[in-house]
Amino acid sequence: xxxxxxxxxxxxxxxxxxxxxxxxxxxxxxxxxxxxxxxxxxxxxxxxxxxxxxxxxxxxxxxxxxxxxxxxxxxxxxxxxxxxxxxxxxxxxxxxxxxxxxxxxxxxxxxxxxxxxxxxxxxxxxxxxxxxxxxxxxxxxxxxxxxxxxxxxxxxxxxxxxxxxxxxxxxxxxxxxxxxxxxxxxxxxxxxxxxxxxxxxxxxxxxxxxxxxxxxxxxxxxxxxxxxxxxxxxxxxxxxxxxxxxxxxxxxxxxxxxxxxxxxxxxxxxxxxxxxxxxxxxxxxxxxxxxxxxxxxxxxxxxxxxxxxxxxxxxxxxxxxxxxxxxxxxxxxxxxxxxxxxxxxxxxxxxxxxxxxxxxxxxxxxxxxxxxxxxxxxxxxxxxxxxxxxxxxxxxxxxxxxxxxxxx
Amino acid sequence: xxxxxxxxxxxxxxxxxxxxxxxxxxxxxxxxxxxxxxxxxxxxxxxxxxxxxxxxxxxxxxxxxxxxxxxxxxxxxxxxxxxxxxxxxxxxxxxxxxxxxxxxxxxxxxxxxxxxxxxxxxxxxxxxxxxxxxxxxxxxxxxxxxxxxxxxxxxxxxxxxxxxxxxxxxxxxxxxxxxxxxxxxxxxx
Ligand SMILES: [Mg+2]
Numbered sequence: 001x002x003x004x005x006x007x008x009x010x011x012x013x014x015x016x017x018x019x020x021x022x023x024x025x026x027x028x029x030x031x032x033x034x035x036x037x038x039x040x041x042x043x044x045x046x047x048x049x050x051x052x053x054x055x056x057x058x059x060x061x062x063x064x065x066x067x068x069x070x071x072x073x074x075x076x077x078x079x080x081x082x083x084x085x086x087x088x089x090x091x092x093x094x095x096x097x098x099x100x101x102x103x104x105x106x107x108x109x110x111x112x113x114x115x116x117x118x119x120x121x122x123x124x125x126x127x128x129x130x131x132x133x134x135x136x137x138x139x140x141x142x143x144x145x146x147x148x149x150x151x152x153x154x155x156x157x158x159x160x161x162x163x164x165x166x167x168x169x170x171x172x173x174x175x176x177x178x179x180x181x182x183x184x185x186x187x188x189x190x191x192x193x194x195x196x197x198x199x200x201x202x203x204x205x206x207x208x209x210x211x212x213x214x215x216x217x218x219x220x221x222x223x224x225x226x227x228x229x230x231x232x233x234x235x236x237x238x239x240x241x242x243x244x245x246x247x248x249x250x251x252x253x254x255x256x257x258x259x260x261x262x263x264x265x266x267x268x269x270x271x272x273x274x275x276x277x278x279x280x281x282x283x284x285x286x287x288x289x290x291x292x293x294x295x296x297x298x299x300x301x302x303x304x305x306x307x308x309x310x311x312x313x314x315x316x317x318x319x320x321x322x323x324x325x326x327x328x329x330x331x332x333x334x335x336x337x338x339x340x341x342x343x344x345x346x347x348x349x350x351x352x353x354x355x356x357x358x359x360x361x362x363x364x365x366x367x368x369x370x371x372x373x374x375x376x377x378x379x380x381x382x383x384x385x386x387x388x389x390x391x392x393x394x395x396x397x398x399x400x401x402x403x404x405x406x407x408x
Numbered sequence: 409x410x411x412x413x414x415x416x417x418x419x420x421x422x423x424x425x426x427x428x429x430x431x432x433x434x435x436x437x438x439x440x441x442x443x444x445x446x447x448x449x450x451x452x453x454x455x456x457x458x459x460x461x462x463x464x465x466x467x468x469x470x471x472x473x474x475x476x477x478x479x480x481x482x483x484x485x486x487x488x489x490x491x492x493x494x495x496x497x498x499x500x501x502x503x504x505x506x507x508x509x510x511x512x513x514x515x516x517x518x519x520x521x522x523x524x525x526x527x528x529x530x531x532x533x534x535x536x537x538x539x540x541x542x543x544x545x546x547x548x549x550x551x552x553x554x555x556x557x558x559x560x561x562x563x564x565x566x567x568x569x570x571x572x573x574x575x576x577x578x579x580x581x582x583x584x585x586x587x588x589x590x591x592x593x594x595x596x597x
Contacts, residue, residue: 024552029472031471035583039582040583064547069472073549074579
C-alpha cells in the first residue's frame with residue numbers, strides 16, 4: 001500500500017504538567033502550575049489553571065489571586081528530559097527520520113511504505129505514547145512541516161489529525177491568523193496587514209515575489225510550505241548539543257604519564273556516560289591539556305565514524321594526549337571534548353573499526369555492573385595509577401558533572 | 409527632666425512586661441501569625457477510621473473534583489495528622505490557644521532548637537506529618553511525603569505536635585515570601 005509523502009509534528013500537551021502527573025497522579029484534574037525563575041513565575045500551567053486566567057509568565061503573586069486553589073510545583077528539567085527521551089524512542093519506532101525540535105516537540109517523516117493510512121499513523125502514535133510514556137500528545141500530519149505544526153497547534157489537546165487534501169488544507173489556513181504561523185511575529189503580521197494579508201490562506205495565495213520582498217527568503221520558504229511544498233529540511237541528524245565535555249583540574253599537578261593518563265581515562269569514562277545519557281555519538285574527540293605554566297595544548301582526533309565506544313575513544317584520547325601534551329611539562333588540567341555529535345540511528349559504522357561485538361558486550365557489562373554497584377565500581381585499569389580515586393571515597397571528583405557545562 | 413522620666417515610667421514598665429512575655433514564649437514568639445498556613449492531605453491518603461472522626465468533616469474541601477482534608481493553623485482548634493506507633497492519629501497542633509502554660513504558644517519549632525536539645529526536657533519524640541500539599545502565604549505547593557514534626561506532652565499529659573522548620577531557601581522565599589520553611593521528608597525546596 002504506500003502513503004503520500006508526509007511530515008508529522010508531535011507535540012506533548014502541557015508537557016511539564018503532564019510530566020509531573022506521570023509521577024504523581026494526585027495532580028490529575030487539578031489546576032497545576034510549574035514555577036521557574038527560582039519560584040517567581042509560572043512557566044507552565046495545566047488547562048484547569050489556564051481556565052482560571054493564569055498565563056505563562058505570570059508572577060506567582062498574580063497567579064494565586066487568579067487561581068487560589070492552584071498547586072504550584074518546582075520545575076525538574078532532569079525528569080522532563082527523561083520522558084522526552086522516552087517519547088523520542090517511541091517516535092523512532094514509527095519513523096527513521098526524526099527531528100528533535102524541542103524537549104516536547106518532534107518532526108518526523110512518515111515512511112512511504114507504511115501499512116497504515118496517515119490518519120491511522122497519527123492516532124496509533126498518540127495512543128502508543130500515552131500507553132508507554134503516559135504523556136498526552138497531539139499529532140498533526142501534513143504535506144509540509146509548517147502545515148503539520150499548524151494542524152497540531154489547532155488539534156490540541158490530545159488530538160490526532162492527518163490533513164493532506166488541498167480542500168481541507170485551505171479551510172485550515174482560512175481560519176488561521178497569519179501571526180499563528182511559526183516564524184511570523186507581531187511586527188511581520190503588521191507589515192503583511194498593509195497588503196491585506198490577514199490569514200494563513202491570504203499568505204498562501206499572495207504573490208510569492210511580494211512575500212519574498214516583505215519577509216525575505218524565510219517568508220518565501222513559509223509560502224512554499226503553506227502551499228504544500230515541503231522546502232524546510234528535517235534536521236534528523238542534529239542532536240540537541242553541539243558538544244559534550246568532561247574534565248577539569250587533576251588531583252595535583254603532575255608530569256607522570258601514568259598519573260595523567262589515569263585522569264584522562266576517568267574523564268573519558270565520564271564523557272561516555274554523558275554520550276550514553278544524551279544518546280549521541282562523537283565524530284571527533286579533542287584532548288585539551290593545560291600545563292602548569294599556563295600553556296595549552298590541543299589534540300584533535302577525527303574518528304572513523306561517530307561512536308560512543310570505549311575502545312575507539314580510548315585510542316583517540318591516547319593519540320590526542322600525545323599531540324596536546326608538551327613533553328615532560330607538568331600538567332594542571334585536562335579536558336576531553338566530544339564534538340560533531342550525531343544520533344546513533346543516523347550513524348554508519350566506520351569501515352575500518354575493529355569488530356564491535358566484543359567492545360559492545362564489555363560496554364554493556366560495565367554499564368550494568370555500575371548501575372547496580374555504583375558509579376565507576378567497574379572501571380578502566382588505567383585509573384589505578386590515580387590513588388585519589390581509591391583513597392578517599394568522600395572526595396568528590398564529580399563536582400564538574402553538571403550537564404551542559406564545560407569546566408575548563 | 410526628672411518629671412519627664414517619671415512620666416515615661418509606666419511605658420517602661422509595660423515594655424519590660426512585654427519583653428518578659430516574649431521571653432516566656434521563647435524564641436518561638438516571632439513565628440506567630442507569620443508562618444506556615446497549613447497542609448492538605450488527599451482523601452484517599454486517610455484511613456477510614458480517621459475519616460469517620462467529627463473533626464474532619466468541616467475540614468473537607470474539593471479541588472479539581474477530588475476531596476481533600478485541609479489542616480490549617482487558623483482553624484478554631486488546629487490539629488494535624490501524624491504517624492505514631494504505626495497509626496495515623498489526629499493531634500492538637502501546637503499551643504495556639506494557650507491551653508498549656510508550659511509549652512510555647514506557637515505551632516512551630518526550629519530544627520536548630522531540636523538539634524541543640526532544646527526540647528529534651530519535654531519528652532519530645534520526632535514524628536512524620538503526612539501531607540500532599542503545603543500552604544504558605546496563600547501558595548499551595550506540592551509535598552511528596554510529608555513534613556517532620558515533634559510530638560510532645562503538655563502538663564496535662566495531652567499530646568501536641570509542633571512542625572519543624574528551618575530558614576527558607578532562596579527558592580522558597582521567592583515563591584512564598586516567607587523566611588522560614590517546613591523541614592520536608594525526603595526533599596528540600
Ligand atoms: Mg507542547
